[in-house]
Amino acid sequence: MNRVLVIDDYEANLKLYGKVISQIPQTEVVPFTFSKQALVWCAANDPALVVVDQNMPDPDGLEFIRLYRQLRGRAETPIIMITGTQDREVRREALRRGASAFLNKPVDPVEFLSYATNFIVSRSSRMDAITRAESLLLKAQALGTQLEERDRLTIEQLGRTLTARDRRLGDHGLRVAGYAEKIARHAGLSVMESATIAIAARVHDIGKLALPDRVLLKTGTLNSEERERAQSHARAGAEILGGDEARLIAAAAELALTHHEAVDGSGYPSGLRGDAIPIGGRIVAIADAFAALTSIRPWRDAMTVGHAVEEIERAAGTRFDTRLVGAFRDAMTEIIAVRALYPDLTPR
Amino acid sequence: MAEPAVLDLQPLEDVYGDDRAGIVELVEMVVGEEAAALALLRAAVAAHDLGALRDAAHGIRGAAANVGALAVSHAALAIEARARSGEWNDVSGLLHELDLAVVSARTELARYRAANA
Numbered sequence: 001m002n003r004v005l006v007i008d009d010y011e012a013n014l015k016l017y018g019k020v021i022s023q024i025p026q027t028e029v030v031p032f033t034f035s036k037q038a039l040v041w042c043a044a045n046d047p048a049l050v051v052v053d054q055n056m057p058d059p060d061g062l063e064f065i066r067l068y069r070q071l072r073g074r075a076e077t078p079i080i081m082i083t084g085t086q087d088r089e090v091r092r093e094a095l096r097r098g099a100s101a102f103l104n105k106p107v108d109p110v111e112f113l114s115y116a117t118n119f120i121v122s123r124s125s126r127m128d129a130i131t132r133a134e135s136l137l138l139k140a141q142a143l144g145t146q147l148e149e150r151d152r153l154t155i156e157q158l159g160r161t162l163t164a165r166d167r168r169l170g171d172h173g174l175r176v177a178g179y180a181e182k183i184a185r186h187a188g189l190s191v192m193e194s195a196t197i198a199i200a201a202r203v204h205d206i207g208k209l210a211l212p213d214r215v216l217l218k219t220g221t222l223n224s225e226e227r228e229r230a231q232s233h234a235r236a237g238a239e240i241l242g243g244d245e246a247r248l249i250a251a252a253a254e255l256a257l258t259h260h261e262a263v264d265g266s267g268y269p270s271g272l273r274g275d276a277i278p279i280g281g282r283i284v285a286i287a288d289a290f291a292a293l294t295s296i297r298p299w300r301d302a303m304t305v306g307h308a309v310e311e312i313e314r315a316a317g318t319r320f321d322t323r324l325v326g327a328f329r330d331a332m333t334e335i336i337a338v339r340a341l342y343p344d345l346t347p348r
Numbered sequence: 349m350a351e352p353a354v355l356d357l358q359p360l361e362d363v364y365g366d367d368r369a370g371i372v373e374l375v376e377m378v379v380g381e382e383a384a385a386l387a388l389l390r391a392a393v394a395a396h397d398l399g400a401l402r403d404a405a406h407g408i409r410g411a412a413a414n415v416g417a418l419a420v421s422h423a424a425l426a427i428e429a430r431a432r433s434g435e436w437n438d439v440s441g442l443l444h445e446l447d448l449a450v451v452s453a454r455t456e457l458a459r460y461r462a463a464n465a
Binding site for chain 2: 009010011012013015016019020023053055084105106107108109110
C-alpha cells in the first residue's frame with residue numbers, strides 16, 4: 001500500500017486532496033493539519049508521495065521541504081507543493097529545497113490526480129527495480145560464495161596431490177599456510193586477506209610437481225644444473241595455476257611465482273625488489289623459510305625455533321621485508337601452536 | 349471585470365461523482381456557519397492584526413477556490429491584497445463584500461443540496 005502524506009492547515013483542503021488521491025489504487029492518505037506533527041511522522045515512515053501546502057504556520061511548506069530532505073533516506077521522495085502564489089522566486093526556492101512539482105490553487109483535481117499517479121507509479125517502479133537489483137545482487141553474492149568455495153576445494157585437492165607425490169611436500173604446504181596466516185594478521189591484514197593468503201599458500205610449491213624425482217627427492221646437495229631445475233618450480237607453479245581470474249586461484253598463482261623473491265632483488269625468478277613483490281609473496285617467503293629451517297632434512301637436523309628466528313631476523317632487509325619480520329616475531333606464539341599441529345617426519 | 353460565479357461545483361463533481369452529500373459537506377467546511385477559516389478572519393479583525401488578517405484571507409482564498417466558491421475566493425483575495433499593502437483603509441467594506449459572497453454561497457449551496465436530495 002502506497003501512503004501519501006498530505007499537509008494543509010485547512011481541513012477542507014485536506015479532505016479534497018484526500019478524496020482525489022483515494023482514487024489511486026493501492027493508496028491511502030495520511031493527513032496532517034500541523035506540519036510539525038507531519039515531520040515527526042516522517043521520521044518513522046517513508047511515504048510514497050508528499051503533498052504540502054506552501055502557506056502554513058511554522059514550519060511553512062518551504063521549510064518543511066528542507067527539513068524533510070534532511071531526514072535519512074528521504075532524498076528521493078516526490079514532493080508536490082501546492083501554492084496560492086505566482087511568485088517565481090518562491091518556486092525557485094522550493095525547487096532548491098527539493099520540491100518535485102507545483103500546483104496552483106484552485107487545484108485542478110484532474111491535474112492533481114495525474115501528477116500524483118505519475119509520481120506514485122514511477123516511484124513504485126523504481127522501488128521494484130531496486131528490490132529486483134538487491135535480489136539479483138544477493139543471488140550473485142551467493143553464487144560467488146559457491147564458486148569461491150569450489151576454488152578453495154580445488155586448491156585443497158591440489159594440496160592433496162602434493163602430499164600424494166611427496167608427504168613432506170604436502171605437510172610443508174600446510175605448515176606454511178598456517179604460519180603465513182598468522183604473520184598476515186599480525187602485519188595488519190584483514191581476516192579475509194589473511195585467509196586468502198593461507199589458502200593460496202597451501203600450494204605455493206605446486207610447481208615442484210614438475211620436478212623430476214632425481215631433483216625433488218635427492219637427499220644430497222644439488223649441483224648447479226639441479227639447483228637451476230629446482231628453482232624453476234616457481235614459474236612452473238604459476239603456469240599450473242595461471243590463466244584463471246578467480247580470486248583464490250589467481251592469489252595462489254601469484255604466491256607460487258613470488259615466494260622466492262627477496263626484497264634486495266637477489267631472489268628468483270624475476271629479481272623483484274621491495275614492494276614490487278606482492279605482500280603475499282613477501283609473507284610466504286618468511287613462512288617458507290621458517291618451515292624449512294625448523295624441519296628435519298636428510299642432510300641436517302631441524303633447527304630450533306630460536307635459531308630459525310635468529311636466521312630470519314638476520315636476513316631482514318635483504319631477503320625478507322623488515323616490517324613483516326617484525327610481524328613474524330609478534331606472531332611467534334601462534335606460529336609455534338601451528339607447528340605443533342604438523343609434526344615433522346623422520347628423514348628419508 | 350465580470351463577477352465570478354458564486355459556486356462552480358463541476359470540478360468537485362468530477363472528483364466526487366454521485367456523492368453530492370460529500371460535496372455539500374466539503375463546501376460547508378469553507379463557507380458554512382462553523383467554517384474555521386471565517387472564524388480566523390473575524391478574530392484577526394477583532395485583534396486588529398494585519399498579519400493574521402492577511403494569512404486568514406489567504407487561507408480562505410485558496411480553500412474557497414478549491415471547493416469552487418469563486419466569489420468568496422475573489423472577495424478574500426481583495427482583503428489579502430489590502431492587508432499586504434499594510435492598510436486598514438476600507439477593510440470593513442471588503443469584509444462586508446466577503447460576508448455577502450459567503451451568504452450567496454450558502455444560498456447556492458442550499459439550492460444545490462435541495463436539488464440533489
